[in-house]
Amino acid sequence: MKWALVAVIAAATTAAELMQSHAMKHxxxxxxxxxxxxxxVLARLVRNRWVLASVALLAVSFCAFLALLSEADLSFAVPATALSYVLETVFAKYLLKERVSPxxxxxxxxxxxxxxxxxx
Amino acid sequence: MRKPSARLRFKTRVLTAVVVAANVLGNVFLSLGLKNRIVHVSPAAFLEVLFNPWITLGVALLILWLLSRMALLSWADLSYVLPVTSIGYVLTVVFGRVFLFEDVSWWRWLGVLLITAGVALVGATPLRTVRRRMRQGGSR
Incomplete structure (x- = not known):
């Protein structure tokens, strides 16, 4: 159950943050x-579909995170959510076209x- | 690409500090409110949990975290913001140890060391590597 929640959190967070970065770059x-x-700025952003989609995904991720915190230590729960970390750096390079120097x-x-x- | 102005570096530092502090404190308060409490996946259970003052405070801080990070992303790369704000993990482990009395193994401390080194490396790279739209004029 712990790791299923971690998977949900990682997938939702990765998608949400890529969308958010895309929206803010734009x-x-x-x-x-x-x-x-x-x-x-806030008034413009709440009408942006990328921002709305990203907030919806973050809500999914947040609910899963609350559930995870109720059965795991904070110092397990928080770092475990960072599985999305590697994925996001790779997608930032190829989808967002950021230059990831050595x-x-x-x-x-x-x-x-x-x-x-x-x-x- | 030109070096970022002193002003840009300053506002990046300030906002990074806000992002990290809001994230770490938000998580600490959530954990205080949820510790040893089973959350059933039902709307009623979540509503009940939201009335806990620790949770309310935690949620408020996480909203601040979201908004300040979006502002940071308006001028900095995701591949810059992510590693740099991950110093929050280090602080979370330290807070978990100091205030929530959680056990921190030798491996976790090694992880803390690696994260700190990684943050120092990424912090030395340019804030942004892609052009983005301008608002309110001014020079890049």
């Missing part, structure tokens, strides 16, 4: 942090191995 850099301007790739790999060890 939106462009937020430069004005005054409350009114941020409200305007240094970034090595750093991401160290983080992934570290997260795996933390989940043991």
């Amino acid at each position: 939106h462009g850099e937020i430069r004005d942090f005054r409350p009114g301007a941020l409200g305007g 240094r970034r790739g090595l750093g991401a790999a160290l983080v992934a191995v570290g997260v795996f060890l933390v989940a043991l």
Whole structure:
């Protein structure tokens, strides 16, 4: 049951975060942090279908995460959700066309191995 | 690509700190509210859980986490934001140990070390490697 929940969390999180990054790249850099301007950004984003889909998937992931926390330690639950980690870096390169330099790739790999060890 | 301006680096640091703090504290509060409690997968059970003040606080912080991370993603790569904000895992383990008295094995501490090294490496790479649309003018 623990690992089934981890699988649901990983899949939903990966899809959600790719969609979110895609939407925010399309939106462009937020430069004005005054409350009114941020409200305007929020108003635009809640009508963006990528953002809506991503929030729906995050809700799925969150409910699965609550269920996982009720039967596992926090220091198991949180790192285990990071299975999505490797997937997201690969998809960021090929779907979002980000440049994953050797240094970034090595750093991401160290983080992934570290997260795996933390989940043991 | 030009080096990011000091202003961009500054707002990236501030927002990264907000993202990480909201995530770590949010998870700690959720865990406090849910510890040793079985959540049945039913709407009523989730509603009942939501009335727990720890859970409410945890959810509020996770909403802050979501919004601040979306702002960060508006100018930084996903493949930058993900590794860099993973320092949150390190803090989560430390918090779990210190405040929730969870056992942390030798392997987990080694993982903590690797994550920290990875974050340092990725933190030294450019914030963004793809062009994105501009809003409100200004130079890149």
